[in-house]
Structure formats: C-alpha cells, structure tokens
Amino acid sequence: MGSGLGIGLLGLGTVGGGVASILQNPNERHPLVADLRLIRVAVQDLKRPRSVELPIELFTTDPFKVVNDPTVDVVVELIGGIEPARSLILQAIAKGKSIVTANKAVIARHGQEIADAAAKAGVYVLIEAAVGGGIPIIEPLKQSLGGNRINRVSGIINGTTSYILTRMVNEGAAYESALEDAQNLGYAEANPAADVDGIDAADKIAILAALAFGGSVDRSNIPTTGISHLKGRDMDCASQLGYSVKLLAVAERMKESAEPLPLSLRVQPTLIPNDHPLAGVNGVNNAILVEGDPIGQVMFYGPGAGAGPTASAVVADILNIAGIRQAGKMENRVDPLLAASSWRNCVLVDQSKIRQCHYLRFCTQDTPGVIGRIGGCFGEQGVSIQSIIQLNANKANAEIVVITHEVSQSKMEAATKAIEALPEVINLAAHLGCL
Numbered sequence: 001m002g003s004g005l006g007i008g009l010l011g012l013g014t015v016g017g018g019v020a021s022i023l024q025n026p027n028e029r030h031p032l033v034a035d036l037r038l039i040r041v042a043v044q045d046l047k048r049p050r051s052v053e054l055p056i057e058l059f060t061t062d063p064f065k066v067v068n069d070p071t072v073d074v075v076v077e078l079i080g081g082i083e084p085a086r087s088l089i090l091q092a093i094a095k096g097k098s099i100v101t102a103n104k105a106v107i108a109r110h111g112q113e114i115a116d117a118a119a120k121a122g123v124y125v126l127i128e129a130a131v132g133g134g135i136p137i138i139e140p141l142k143q144s145l146g147g148n149r150i151n152r153v154s155g156i157i158n159g160t161t162s163y164i165l166t167r168m169v170n171e172g173a174a175y176e177s178a179l180e181d182a183q184n185l186g187y188a189e190a191n192p193a194a195d196v197d198g199i200d201a202a203d204k205i206a207i208l209a210a211l212a213f214g215g216s217v218d219r220s221n222i223p224t225t226g227i228s229h230l231k232g233r234d235m236d237c238a239s240q241l242g243y244s245v246k247l248l249a250v251a252e253r254m255k256e257s258a259e260p261l262p263l264s265l266r267v268q269p270t271l272i273p274n275d276h277p278l279a280g281v282n283g284v285n286n287a288i289l290v291e292g293d294p295i296g297q298v299m300f301y302g303p304g305a306g307a308g309p310t311a312s313a314v315v316a317d318i319l320n321i322a323g324i325r326q327a328g329k330m331e332n333r334v335d336p337l338l339a340a341s342s343w344r345n346c347v348l349v350d351q352s353k354i355r356q357c358h359y360l361r362f363c364t365q366d367t368p369g370v371i372g373r374i375g376g377c378f379g380e381q382g383v384s385i386q387s388i389i390q391l392n393a394n395k396a397n398a399e400i401v402v403i404t405h406e407v408s409q410s411k412m413e414a415a416t417k418a419i420e421a422l423p424e425v426i427n428l429a430a431h432l433g434c435l
C-alpha cells in the first residue's frame with residue numbers, strides 16, 4: 001500500500017471498510033492514493049467478520065495506540081458519537097496529526113474546540129464525509145464559493161429518511177420495513193433514532209451553517225422535528241396538492257449584516273412543490289441548495305450515505321493532506337481556506353421569529369361556514385392564506401387543509417390556538433413546513 005502518508009484508521013465498519021478497500025486498490029485512481037499507507041486500524045472486536053482483508057498485525061482494540069503511533073500522520077476517525085471520538089481527535093491533534101472524520105455529531109457540538117486545537121497545532125481537521133455522504137459540499141463552501149455572500153443553505157441531508165419516505169410513497173412500504181432495509185444497506189446511524197428524529201440532519205445543517213456564514217452556531221438550539229410522527233395521510237394530501245414531503249434542513253441569514261449575525265436554522269418534514277429542484281431527490285440521495293450573491297442558486301446532488309460514497313469523501317480529504325504534504329506546506333502553517341477557521345460570531349434567532357410557509361390539516365365537523373371561520377382566525381392574526389381546501393368530507397366530519405404564505409412562528413401559533421378553540425374544530429391533525 002505505498003510508502004508515503006501514514007494512515008491510522010479508527011473504526012472498520014461500513015465506511016472504514018469502504019476506505020480500506022480504496023486504499024487496497026489504488027489502480028486507476030489519483031496517483032497519490034498509492035502513496036497512502038494504512039498503518040494501524042482500531043476495532044472493537046478483533047473477531048468480527050470484515051468486508052476487507054487486512055494483515056492481522058495492523059489491528060488493535062485500543063484506539064489510543066493508533067493516535068499515539070508516531071508513524072501515523074493522519075488519523076481517520078470513523079467510530080462516530082461524542083466520546084471517545086472527541087478525546088481521540090484532541091489527543092491526535094496534540095500529537096501533531098491531521099484528522100479526517102465523518103463524525104457530524106462531534107463536529108456539530110465540539111467543532112470550535114477541535115478547530116482551535118488544530119489551529120494551535122498547525123494541523124488540519126477535514127470533514128467532507130460528515131455531510132452529504134459522497135457529495136462534495138464542504139470543500140465548495142470553504143473554497144469554490146468563497147467569493148459569495150451566502151444567504152441560504154437548504155437541503156435533504158439525511159439519506160435514511162430520504163430512503164424511507166421514497167419507499168413509502170413509491171411502493172407503499174411500511175415505515176418499519178423501510179427503516180430496516182436502510183439499516184441493512186448501511187445508511188442508518190448506529191442508533192437510527194438519530195436519523196428518524198432529525199438529529200443527524202440537525203448536526204449536518206449546523207456544520208453547513210458554520211461554513212456558509214463563518215461562525216459556529218449553538219447546536220442545542222436548532223428546532224428539530226423528525227419523520228417518526230409523519231402520517232401517510234399528509235403525504236397523500238401533499239401529493240394531491242402537487243407537493244412532495246421531505247425532511248428538509250434550512251439555514252438562512254436573517255439580516256444583510258450584523259455582529260453577531262442572526263441566523264434561522266430548522267429541520268422538519270416539509271412540503272416541497274413538485275417543480276422545485278429538491279422535490280425530485282429520492283432514495284438515499286441527498287441534495288444541498290446553496291443560494292448566494294452573486295452565484296444565485298447552485299445545487300449539489302448525489303448519494304448521501306453508504307460505504308462507497310462516504311469513503312469517497314474520506315479519501316478525498318486524505319488526498320488533500322497528502323497533496324499539501326507533497327508540496328511541503330505542512331510546517332505548522334495551515335491554508336486558511338482549507339482549515340476554514342471561523343471569522344465571525346453567529347447567533348440563532350428565537351424560534352418564534354422563524355418565518356416560513358406552513359401546511360396545516362384540521363379535522364372539523366362538516367358544518368356550513370367552518371372554512372370561513374378558520375380563514376377569519378388566520379386573518380385576525382395577520383396570517384395570509386395561499387390555499388384552503390376541504391378534503392374527504394364524510395357524513396359528520398371534514399378535513400380542511402391550509403397552506404399559508406410566509407409568516408412568523410409566533411403569528412402561526414396564535415392563529416392555530418384560536419382555530420383549535422373553535423367549537424366545530426376537532427383537532428389540528430398535522431402541521432408541517434412548506435416551501
């Protein structure tokens with residue numbers, strides 16, 4: 001496997017196996033791949049069957065043996081989670097090693113601490129694999145789009161939920177069996193609740209926002225709703241109205257400029273009009289739409305999870321470090337674009353100020369004037385309605401589906417409270433975002 005850059009691998013699961021397999025087969029890839037030398041691999045269980053065959057002497061069950069090994073130049077962290085990943089990364093940095101990681105959870109929560117340690121040590125922490133699987137999105141945000149003022153980043157950035165929703169819509173698959181298939185295909189997190197509850201997507205949008213807007217955000221304050229309570233009925237209503245339902249993550253600036261810069265971030269099931277570029281994103285695919293000045297809109301699309309695509313992103317980062325080392329630039333001074341250190345403070349706006357369109361489905365009694373009274377409540381709170389229709393009326397009850405224009409969360413809450421208090425309204429059966 002070459003004699004150049006020493007690679008220490010933490011984790012040989014789905015993605016680790018994909019990385020090892022690329023390193024074992026450098027033919028017809030960039031010539032620098034052949035210079036990558038896999039030196040040590042930390043695994044939890046030495047006896048577990050692997051997708052790749054590696055010499056037994058490479059293995060250890062002690063990950064600190066990998067980060068402390070003086071012949072390891074780059075530590076590739078693929079164990080995920082917060083601890084011991086954070087401690088291993090910090091220890092490797094203290095030993096002067098660069099890091100490549102797919103770990104969105106640790107970067108979203110401890111990215112600033114890790115970036116500060118890396119800047120002090122003059123090493124890189126590269127995270128292309130942490131967001132969007134095989135899609136190159138981190139490097140474009142750091143480098144290719146650097147001349148833009150970014151206004152908004154939105155996307156479908158969790159492959160598991162994208163896969164589950166697509167299977168449910170296209171084949172009528174049951175939620176549980178689609179989730180099980182996603183796990184078997186290597187898309188889901190170790191604990192798939194992180195996928196279906198939107199936690200993984202919130203980690204990823206926090207990372208994208210920090211890069212797009214130049215400062216880290218408070219990960220713990222991102223409003224997050226997953227897909228586990230999403231009802232098939234709303235996917236049907238959406239489709240009748242010309243929309244697809246996706247788990248959408250959004251980060252947008254709320255002011256042209258300010259210090260700190262106010263941002264609105266959210267993750268929620270969202271109706272997307274069928275003619276919108278994100279509506280056609282299906283299966284395990286992810287897509288990230290970046291809106292900036294002067295570029296306008298640019299969309300990045302591709303496989304968002306799985307061994308091969310994620311390994312492709314990991315190896316790209318390793319090659320970046322190999323290239324820098326070959327050019328002789330690795331002497332405690334880092335390239336500011338590749339290192340992407342933050343250059344301003346950002347702050348999340350209060351959830352009540354988030355402005356967006358809404359989809360609501362009310363179950364009501366089917367009495368004359370009910371649509372008018374619901375419309376009246378919206379009007380009194382200054383909520384403008386894009387469309388309001390009655391669906392599926394039976395002898396006694398009706399479903400009233402409303403799509404609003406963009407409005408603040410606080411006005412929307414006041415309106416829904418008033419509507420739920422109307423005597424003919426049985427309940428608010430669903431409330432989703434809408435583009």
Ligand code: HSE
Pocket residue numbers: 130131132133157158159160161187188189195200304305306
């Ligand atoms: N569980 C993640 C997903 C893997 O489904 O998108 C890639 O980050």
